[in-house]
Amino acid sequence: MQLLKDRILKDGVVKAGGVLKVDSFLNHQIDVSLYREIGKEFYRRFENMGINKILTIEASGIGIACVTAEAFGDCPVVFAKKAESKNLDGELYTTKVTSFTKGREYNVIVSKKFIGKGDRVLIIDDFLANGCALIGLMELVEQSGAELVGAGIVIEKGFQRGGEIIRQKGIKLESLAIVESMDEENGVVFRN
């Protein structure tokens, strides 16, 4: 998606340790007009596939999923929650995910009320790197008995293994920008 790649080149910042900061427009400050174009592009790539539910994970996936849902005719969004809160009762799908950016493991949960057999689920997230979060969400979909239609990612770090692992499973994975390599000196190079 050229608009997104151009924005990453203009406003993204590469930091030491494999960190691509896009916090001025994607995941701290948010450009909602960009989100809307992202949503339309996900729709273009997943239309006519019977998607009736969008699943994401807190926190930075939520806004993207909501604006994308508007492109999918106001399809319901479900966001998986990290760790348990007093407000979540009833039966839950649960899995464990290790966070690269936070350096720790946490529980990820979705209420059984909101995904189940008969649902056709699109997973949406902002980043794909080692794939831990996405694999966790896929496990929740599998536990639910719903059909996983595919996964839409805004930025994939193509030099980490997540994308390869997930494509090898036969999942339809659509990343709007795939970073082939990046470093502080030369910036970001995208995969064609």
Add this chain to the structure above:
Amino acid sequence: MQLLKDRILKDGVVKAGGVLKVDSFLNHQIDVSLYREIGKEFYRRFENMGINKILTIEASGIGIACVTAEAFGDCPVVFAKKAESKNLDGELYTTKVTSFTKGREYNVIVSKKFIGKGDRVLIIDDFLANGCALIGLMELVEQSGAELVGAGIVIEKGFQRGGEIIRQKGIKLESLAIVESMDEENGVVFRN
């Protein structure tokens, strides 16, 4: 906002301990068409006030803030983050907030890059109860030198003190549904 109150009466569930579960449409599964109506209503209540930035806090505020931002002509959104992550560098505004639902205290941070003098900020959040999260966000705005135009809340628990504390400070606080009382037996009663 009648549409919202009707939805709370229809799909909200009152639980012991002052918990109002609206997770089927507001903060776990999300009805984005309702979010859009909420956004339009916030716009109606805060239009022509020069708002150029919407501030919220992760996680459940983010989707509401993004869809509201669309009603405000794609105004940028900034979401405050809980605790520090490896991806956040540079100078930060910080404060501490105690979570009612999670029963613990955490740091709340916003990068200094994204709010500052000259900004006119609208705070958006899903719930207002004891006011801790909202007061934390107000402190961040104050640290930044930006002008706080007001706060838009989806559901205020009118039987807790947050709303009163904030209105006494002279803040323009607009809650789309104010719960006057609620219990498991009689359900929710709204303030007129």
